[in-house]
Amino acid sequence: MHAQVAQDSLLDQCRSLAERARRASRSLATASGAAKDRWLRCSADALRSRVDAVLDANDRDVAAAPEFGLTAAATDRLRLNPDRVNQIATALEEVAALPDPVGEVIEGYRRPNGLEVTKLRVPLGVIFMMYESRPNVTADAAALCVKSGNAAILRGGKEARHTNLALHGVLAEHLELAGLPRDAVQYVGVPDREAVGQLLGMPEFIDLAIPRGGESLIRRVVAEAKMPVLKHYQGNCHVYVDASAQRTMAVSIVVNAKAQRPGVCNAAETLLVHRAIAPRFLPEAAQELKDVGVELRGDEAARAIVPSMKPAAPEDWDTEYLDKILAVAVVDDLDGAVSHIARHGSGHTEAIVTSDLAAARRFVAEVDSSAVLVNASTRFNDGGQLGLGAEIGISTDKFHARGPCGLRELTTTKWVVYGDGHVRG
Amino acid sequence: MHAQVAQDSLLDQCRSLAERARRASRSLATASGAAKDRWLRCSADALRSRVDAVLDANDRDVAAAPEFGLTAAATDRLRLNPDRVNQIATALEEVAALPDPVGEVIEGYRRPNGLEVTKLRVPLGVIFMMYESRPNVTADAAALCVKSGNAAILRGGKEARHTNLALHGVLAEHLELAGLPRDAVQYVGVPDREAVGQLLGMPEFIDLAIPRGGESLIRRVVAEAKMPVLKHYQGNCHVYVDASAQRTMAVSIVVNAKAQRPGVCNAAETLLVHRAIAPRFLPEAAQELKDVGVELRGDEAARAIVPSMKPAAPEDWDTEYLDKILAVAVVDDLDGAVSHIARHGSGHTEAIVTSDLAAARRFVAEVDSSAVLVNASTRFNDGGQLGLGAEIGISTDKFHARGPCGLRELTTTKWVVYGDGHVRG
CATH class of the missing domain: 3.40.605.10 (Aldehyde Dehydrogenase; Chain A, domain 1)
Incomplete structure (x- = not known):
């Protein structure tokens, strides 16, 4: 009672x-x-x-x-x-x-x-x-x-x-x-x-x-x-290093995406590397990541190149570590990267590092996330960084606003119509 | 089994x-x-x-x-x-x-x-x-x-x-x-x-x-x-006839909003009339509405002017008739109309008939509906009529799209960002 x-x-x-x-x-x-x-x-x-x-x-x-x-x-x-x-x-x-x-008048015209x-x-x-x-x-x-x-x-x-x-x-x-x-x-x-x-x-x-x-x-x-x-539930964000990537740029983007602030939603959690560039790129990246204290968990192909990596378990591909841990997989090509992201991604932020225009255009078109970046760190998916001025959160939903939400995203719209006695015939 | x-x-x-x-x-x-x-x-x-x-x-x-x-x-x-x-x-x-x-590129700029x-x-x-x-x-x-x-x-x-x-x-x-x-x-x-x-x-x-x-x-x-x-659940749409309305225009808008196609969501269900214009306007409107077969259900003040109206019951103000029936209330002023709409409206479509610029501006600002019309029939809240080309439905929700939904309203957005190796400092 x-x-x-x-x-x-x-x-x-x-x-x-x-x-x-x-x-x-x-x-x-x-x-x-x-x-x-x-x-x-x-x-x-x-x-x-x-x-x-x-x-x-x-x-x-x-x-x-x-x-x-x-x-x-x-x-x-x-x-x-x-x-x-x-x-x-x-x-x-x-x-x-x-x-x-x-x-703000978003649209306006005379019928x-x-x-x-x-x-x-x-x-x-x-x-x-x-x-x-x-x-x-x-x-x-x-x-x-x-x-x-x-x-x-x-x-x-x-x-x-x-x-x-x-x-x-x-x-x-x-x-x-x-x-x-x-x-x-x-x-x-x-x-x-x-x-x-x-x-x-x-x-x-x-x-x-x-x-x-x-x-x-x-x-x-x-x-x-x-x-x-x-x-958004999770930011399980990916960086894909394409065959044509500039290796120095790729290393610096991966290190930044993972380690600049590991505890936030737009930090990278999985690195995907094209098979053709993996043998040269992975050892360089592994060294730099190790230097900043990042633990790597690789699939078989990645570990064949960098044996010091721990083996990745299946659940690693779906984990948002929010920590200095990075899962690493070698993929056959861009299709492999896109499929991996479609299967494991959270629709938050994905980046490609590439010199190939066609690869950039395909990645942007086929990856279904709130923000897709070309040759830039995932850390830029942020209201301040994208120029929204301030941010109340990031949405991974497709309804209403998607991505960083600033002032505009806290509004809706109203249709206002002026006539001179208009009626429908 | x-x-x-x-x-x-x-x-x-x-x-x-x-x-x-x-x-x-x-x-x-x-x-x-x-x-x-x-x-x-x-x-x-x-x-x-x-x-x-x-x-x-x-x-x-x-x-x-x-x-x-x-x-x-x-x-x-x-x-x-x-x-x-x-x-x-x-x-x-x-x-x-x-x-x-x-x-379609909705926005684009260089940071x-x-x-x-x-x-x-x-x-x-x-x-x-x-x-x-x-x-x-x-x-x-x-x-x-x-x-x-x-x-x-x-x-x-x-x-x-x-x-x-x-x-x-x-x-x-x-x-x-x-x-x-x-x-x-x-x-x-x-x-x-x-x-x-x-x-x-x-x-x-x-x-x-x-x-x-x-x-x-x-x-x-x-x-x-x-x-x-x-x-949208309902289209309980209102027409408010202001003290300064041109009477002929007001009658023609009310008749159109109610009777041109009574079974649809943007047809009017309640007529609100400013006390000052009611004695002259209501008899004219009642006659024309009667001529096209519309039954009127009025509050006391409306029935004092047009005694042939049936009395409105409390639930009439909340009813979407989808039929040739119109509820009629006399209000003291624009505030009365706005309050009535806030209490009983479904946020779908409201119209004001007025010659007074300040009244039009206040009604547009204070009425919280997907479309607000000035001196035009509620029937214009429609994808085709507003120029969207085609319509899959009308939303009274404030999230995502509001009002008639055409092709654009069946889309979301994606942020696409190109850099040259940008990392966050």
Whole structure:
């Protein structure tokens, strides 16, 4: 009985929060770009002037980190300092400097009967963002949602609760001062984990769910959400070194794709090498990869050339290591590379290194991933690097946006038609 | 035991069909526009030269219509004749004449570091189309899917089975002749209704489900589908007549929106009238609507002006009549109209009739529907009327495409990046 009452009250709380977000989204949709940018700039100033309060809250989370079983690396990601708070503030100002996507006329023309047709960019409505990662996501996500005219519902990890609430407090108190609805950015403060499930069941109030974190979080959100989810499960990314590749370029791209930041989704996990270049290329690549601490796991043909490689097990081709490990396979030709990618890839990012125009064109046409790169590292599949200005996540789905998602990808469209009394005959 | 074997065999059949579609989609993705258009034109020719075989199949369906309990109107929609077959052929040729959406460069620029970035339009993959309506959907859907580079899996209603199979036969036999994969267009021939459920559970092979028919079909598909669904549940469309409307224009738009074709999704279902114009406008409108056989159901204020109206019940505001019935409410002002639409609308199509620029601009900004029209009939929210060339359905979702969906809306994008050995620093 008690449990039921608690459930009802949690449901009521969640519903009330989601309803307030929906109402806020209506007035945010017509808010001026000036008001949104004013809010971003005031919040940045306030963060800088109240850095001590944010750091105090952060100290409480860092102190409790061992209780949550956080590793040293995870605790480091959680820890803020004056420089990191300043970076969060600067990121807000960078979003303020981006063009307002709302109201952009994407298409427009006059029909033969004189109807004037335009297709406008408009906000999605309410976005529910769940994340496990660094506290800066609280500010980044709020900034991207509000700048694109959407109300944000934020839910960070419990290990960063005090920090997230402090950051949210600074952001929220400047909304009304800037002329925006006070419920434009809400943080789900109830510790109860059930709150997430309740909110994911409210498609009437929430238009989009964005989970950012490990694959298990994402699978849970996809299983429970009654609204669309912007996501990728994995970045099992490939670099294919073609027969005609310049070897030095190929080595430098493979090393960069694997080792520059191994823990992120656009890092390479498997290297595919054309049979004709393997005997010269693989020993060079293996040496350089070894020098930066990468462990190689090869198929038989690769190990025949570089015997020091560990043997790859079948599951290696499907594994996103997020670590300094690289699977290596020798393929007969470009078709072999494309088939391997079709079978094992996650549709995230693939790169070819080649000097052959036909090979480049075929790889680009036949590989079905959110981004395909020619003679460049997989690490460039990123909103900042592709020029989107900022990124809320990368989607490997084919619906709506695919690849890095910036401000535009948080909008939908509306057809607007002006006539002079037009009726259909 | 027997039932289990039958289930397994059905699952195998569905899986095999879906796998073949997936394989076909890979080669369709790189098929030339010339091959796709050749197929469309050859199929049109073949349909015309084999009209007798198609009409024979159709006779069998029409003869069996009473068994399925089809009404006279539904039987008429099912019935083909030489002219209707010719129209189906002509529609194929019209799709052939549209530009190929695949490979269109949507954006492209050079980054400061010299990376050349383009965003290309590419097919979604495999589309599963379920429909209850006229047999022409078999040809229309196949044409739109293949022209946009997607493999099609078609499933029409059992009452049109023979006709659909005959049409599919003509379309399918010209695929290989035109240089396209033979499995680019498949028809789900097994009568077992479970086949639909099986296919809806295969997101690994099918990228998009499109149900076209009544709301119960659509709700079933949304409940079962593990892949995105392109759909609208209802078209509960509104016309708002503002205080400043030209009365003659307003009457003609309301009559057109309601009565020109009452059974379709973009027909108006509710008329909202500003209090200031109601006493003069409503009697005129009521007379003209009565003349074309429309029944009016009004709120108290409307009935005080036109007492012959029936009283509207609360559920009238949420009803898509798809018939010659119109709900009528008097509102205090534009805010009242916008609130009524936010509460009762289905996000499909709304129109305002006004002479006031500020009212037009506010209505366009504040009404959150796939299309908003100013001084034009709701009937214009249609792929053909908006210039998309052809339409596979109308989406009221905000994700992916919103509004009428033509060839472009059956595609996704791929980022393609060319470098000269670029790595991230």
